[in-house]
Amino acid sequence: MARPDSLGQFEQLLLTAILTLREDAYGVSIHAKAAELAKPKDVSLGAVYVTLDRLEDKGLVSSRLSDPTPERGGRAKRCYQLEALGERALQESAATAKRIWDVTTEIWGKDWTKEQWAKPPRKRFGKETA
Amino acid sequence: MRSGPPKKLEAIIGLFLPPACREEVLGDLYERYTGPVQYTFLAMRVAPCVILSRIRRTADARVLLMEALLIYASYLVAAWYADRKALLDQWGFFRLAVPAVLAVAFMMLEDAWAPVGKRSPLRLTGEVAMGTLFGFLWMVRRLPDTLNLVGACASLLLVSAVRIMFRPQMDRPQAAAGPATWDEPQAAPGNAKSIYVLAAAIVLIAVSLAARPRNAPIFVIVALLIWVGFNNTRKE
Numbered sequence: 046m047a048r049p050d051s052l053g054q055f056e057q058l059l060l061t062a063i064l065t066l067r068e069d070a071y072g073v074s075i076h077a078k079a080a081e082l083a084k085p086k087d088v089s090l091g092a093v094y095v096t097l098d099r100l101e102d103k104g105l106v107s108s109r110l111s112d113p114t115p116e117r118g119g120r121a122k123r124c125y126q127l128e129a130l131g132e133r134a135l136q137e138s139a140a141t142a143k144r145i146w147d148v149t150t151e152i153w154g155k156d157w158t159k160e161q162w163a164k165p166p167r168k169r170f171g172k173e174t175a
Numbered sequence: 176m177r178s179g180p181p182k183k184l185e186a187i188i189g190l191f192l193p194p195a196c197r198e199e200v201l202g203d204l205y206e207r208y209t210g211p212v213q214y215t216f217l218a219m220r221v222a223p224c225v226i227l228s229r230i231r232r233t234a235d236a237r238v239l240l241m242e243a244l245l246i247y248a249s250y251l252v253a254a255w256y257a258d259r260k261a262l263l264d265q266w267g268f269f270r271l272a273v274p275a276v277l278a279v280a281f282m283m284l285e286d287a288w289a290p291v292g293k294r295s296p297l298r299l300t301g302e303v304a305m306g307t308l309f310g311f312l313w314m315v316r317r318l319p320d321t322l323n324l325v326g327a328c329a330s331l332l333l334v335s336a337v338r339i340m341f342r343p344q345m346d347r348p349q350a351a352a353g354p355a356t357w358d359e360p361q362a363a364p365g366n367a368k369s370i371y372v373l374a375a376a377i378v379l380i381a382v383s384l385a386a387r388p389r390n391a392p393i394f395v396i397v398a399l400l401i402w403v404g405f406n407n408t409r410k411e
Binding site for chain 2: 092102122
């Protein structure tokens with residue numbers, strides 16, 4: 046199997062979101078899950094689309110159009126699923142992140158994250174929040 | 176059932192989205208709808224990202240560069256034979272590059288908005304015609320008419336030949352270091368014949384430019400019709 050390229054942080058977020066959502070992974074749900082994972086940072090829907098296309102081009106995910114639903118005005122949704130290469134890439138990224146976490150908590154202690162996330166998320170006009 | 180955006184507003188937003196991804200993006204925007212102002216602002220933020228992503232997937236940089244160079248060369252040769260003052264003017268060489276930039280940018284957008292699936296040679300030629308027409312119209316008052324017309328016609332023939340030989344493949348996953356479409360040979364015997372016809376067309380244009388530059392567009396159009404007819408009749 047080809048070795049996957051290293052993933053950017055946002056790509057890792059989206060792959061994790063797709064992994065979590067399973068069959069229900071499509072644009073809106075992936076954006077909501079990615080926003081939840083990325084807190085306190087904001088996530089834009091446009092960036093999600095761009096990154097999903099890039100992941101598909103890399104062969105890490107695949108997509109298909111589902112049946113139209115009335116909740117979407119009779120329009121289909123594009124559902125995404127992880128490919129084997131994507132799973133492997135995400136596993137490698139998760140392993141690297143865990144090693145980084147272990148080292149930083151050893152040096153800084155486990156409470157350093159509370160200081161980072163104590164500030165409320167910044168809201169802008171018209172910005173979507175999950 | 177929850178309410179959605181007004182149909183007219185949705186249709187307007189849909190015009191700004193490439194057809195290949197319009198369905199799912201409009202559906203997602205429908206799900207996120209809370210009001211017309213929110214819907215419009217969200218669409219305005221999403222559409223540029225979707226368009227740029229689509230352009231990235233459909234544009235082949237090497238083929239586009241080839242096309243830009245061909246258009247530029249066409250205008251340079253047209254200026255050499257029809258009106259050399261356009262070359263000697265200040266910024267003459269840069270001014271002749273403008274149609275190439277505009278035509279290639281237009282064709283990039285056409286590729287992004289093209290329907291998914293294979294396109295016929297006639298359709299590809301039509302797309303090139305729109306791109307070169309855009310460049311031609313922009314330069315109407317900025318270049319001598321004969322130069323502009325001859326350059327546009329020659330560009331149309333040469334770039335349509337490139338487009339037909341190196342056809343854009345829609346929705347082909349491209350790895351980061353993936354090859355351009357022309358690295359993958361397709362129907363080799365047919366390509367050889369196409370090259371001969373193309374070479375004959377180029378010779379026809381060169382002879383017409385050397386003999387009677389003012390009648391060159393007629394020869395170019397004839398050569399183009401022969402080229403398109405040849406590609407439409409030969410089997411894939």
